[in-house]
Structure formats: C-alpha cells, structure tokens
Amino acid sequence: MLDIRIVREKPEYVKERVRLRGGDHWLLVDKVLECDEKRRSAETEKQELSRERNSSSKLIGQMMKEGRREEAEALKKRMGEVGDRIKALDEVASAAAQEQEDLLLCIPNMPHDGAPVGADDTANPVLRYVGEKPEVADPKDHVEIATRLGLLDFEAAARISGSGFIVYRGLGARLERALINFLLDTQTLENGYEETGVPFMVKRECMYGTGQLPKFEEDMYGLEQNRMFMVPTAEVPVTNLCREQILREADLPKKMTAYTPCFRREAGSAGRENKGMIRVHQFDKVELVEICTPETGWDELEKLTSHAESILKKLGLHYRVIELCTGDVGFSSAKTYDIEVWAPGQGKYLEVSSCSCFTDYQARRMKLRYKDADGKIRTPYTLNGSGTALPRLYVALLEQCQQPDGSVRIPAALVPYFGAESITPRG
Secondary structure (H helix, E strand, O other): OOOHHHHHHOHHHHHHHHHOOOOOHHHHHHHHHHHHHHHHHHHHHHHHHHHHHHHHHHHHHHHHHOOOHHHHHHHHHHHHHHHHHHHHHHHHHHHHHHHHHHHHHOOOOOOOOOOOOOOOHHHOOEEEEEOOOOOOOOOOOHHHHHHHHOOEOHHHHHHHHOOOOOOEOOHHHHHHHHHHHHHHHHHHHHOOOEEEOOOOEEEHHHHHHHOOOOOOHHHOOEEOOOOEEEOOOOHHHHHHHHOOOEEEHHHOOEEEEEEEEEEOOOOOOOOOOOOOOOOOOEEEEEEEEEEEOHHHHHHHHHHHHHHHHHHHHHHOOOEEEEEOOOOOOOOOOOEEEEEEEEEOOOOEEEEEEEEEEOOOHHHHHHOOEEEOOOOOEEOOEEEEEEEEEHHHHHHHHHHHOEOOOOOEEOOHHHHHHHOOOEEOOOO
C-alpha cells in the first residue's frame, strides 16, 4: 500500500499519479486523509486525557492523605468520565485506522514518474526487438502442430476438467518437463536465484500482501470460503516467505525463484484470445522474485528483465520488449516491462513475462522491513518477473521452430533436457 506519510504530505501529487491509471481510485485519497485526521485527532485527545488521568491519580492520593475527601471524590468522578471518554476515543481511533487501511488497500501503486502516459495497451512503446523474425512458409498454429505430433490433447482435458485446460501427452509432456528444468537451471545456476519449493495454496492474507486482493478476487480459485486460495502465480507464496520479517541489508538483494502451477479463473475474459493453450485456467510458470533496497530497485529491475530475456536468447526465439503505460501497468506495480515472443502461427507477439518493480507497495502490505547499516528500520522494494510462463513459450517454440517436413526443431540449449534434436511426425 502507499506510504501514509506521502499521502499526507503530497496529496495532490498522489492523486495526479494515481489518476493517470484511469478509473476513480484517486478519489479515495481524500477519504484516506479524512480517516487519518479523525484517527490522529482522537489519539491526540486520548493522550492529553491520559496525562490528565495520571496526574490526577497522584493528586487524589495526596488529597486523601490531607483529609480533603470531598475534593478527592469529585476528582474521582471526573476521572471516571475521563476514562469513559478515553475508551470511546480508543474505539474511534481504531475504527478510523481500520477504515484508513481498507481504503489504502484499494488504491493502486503510483506509476513511476518516467512511465509512458496512456490509457491502455495501445500506448505501450516497444523498447527493442531481439533476434530475427523467422521466415516460416505457410506457418501452422500450435494446435495443428501439437495435434499432428500427438503432444497435446485438448479433448481429453475438456472431458476431465472442462474448457481452458491442457493434457500433455508423450513427447509433449517431456517437452513441458524439459522446459521447466531448463528454466530453473538457468535462473539458479547462471543468474544467481535461490530455488524454492513452495505450497500451491496460500492464506488470504498472503493474497492481500502481494496485491491480488481485494481487487482481483473474482479471478482467483478460493477454498474454505476464500480463506485459502490456489496460487495465481508463484509471486504470492515466494514473496510472502519474507512477510512480517526484518531482513538484514547485508542479505539484500534477496533473489528467489520457484516453479508452480498457476490457477486463474480468467473471470471477465470472454472474447479475449483463448485458442488452444494461450489462455487457460491452469498453467506452469517459473517465477523470479527479488527484495532489494530502494536505492537499487530500478537497476535491479533492468537486471531481472535481462534474466527473463536470457531464456528466449538461449532458445534462439525472436521477441520484443515493451514498457507498460500508466493506464496498463498492474495494480501493485510502479514500472513494468513485458516480454513478448513472436508466434508466427498466430501472426502476433504473445506475452511470456512481465517484469515489475513494486517499490515499497507490497512490502508495506506484508509488513516486510529491513535494518540498514546504521541500524535504521526501513521498507525495501520488491520485484518479480516470469522467468517464464510455459504455455506461451511452448506455443512460440512450436511455431517458430516448425519445419517444412512437419517436424519441430528443438533448440540446442534444450536438447540436453529433452533428449532429442527434434520431434517428428508419427508414422
């Protein structure tokens, strides 16, 4: 959530930055300030009354010793009224603080000052293209390729789970497993991330911590009356590994990676691209998470993005990098780069990774802090990025590496994991 001190000291600036996202979240800023004033006013009066009660307690004792019983009894009655008032002020302050926090949880992060301004994804600038777009004569899409090669079985998935699910078969399942191991090895052995194995279900407070709740609850798979959730991304359990902790600056940056399946309802996505395995309810992903000091956050975002890009470079896949504009950047993010890989069978680029810096927004929600070299307790920055999401990487690999004879070439970097240089049509 936003730092209340910044909201208090620079309300117009906060409203201006949040307004650039579109929508009316910026209107909540004034309501936050109203709650803040109510809370602070109640706490100030409570402190003054508490001091009066403390000093009066000593005075009552002195009066009793001096035989001034009537005065002492009158003061006792007065202190009883003060005690009732303190109790009432406690309730006012507590209610105002809770309302203030609830409002802050509903205000998105402020976009980075240098973020491109725009209303939607049409305003996202392309920063760079990497690699050559492959020349594929009469490109087939991944559904046709995978069906012909016996890699995927969408009909079986529909029978057992419904639409929006995938069954991998034979070499298709091996290819998925090979990609997961390749991604994890690259990020741990080459890029320095600590591999973690995390639960695939998380508590409700963890979803609040990384910003999925309250805004995106309808997109999530909830359990036990939504007290637990299936993970929508490994970002949630991995980042929350450090919730309510005080880290040492010497241990930063803290870099972690994990493989998890991801579960999303995709509520409200009707009409969006959902052919084959491009938009599904369950998919595999390797996630990168980093916790660092505010001074290094933006440089670390560039590094993290390069680590996600390294996967596509090693596989020899053509892709581009875009920066999200203020109207398209995620709820908790201040700055995001999307990595989009070319899919010739679709005739377009597909997002395989979003790399984001959340500033201290998530850390405040998780009560995550660190102690700097001077012993001061501070709030760190958090970052994450897909390293990468498997379905669209799988799509791009099949479509970019398809051959005229119907086979699919396996990129050299993946051959040791897959165990063959190509996938050929069945006889």
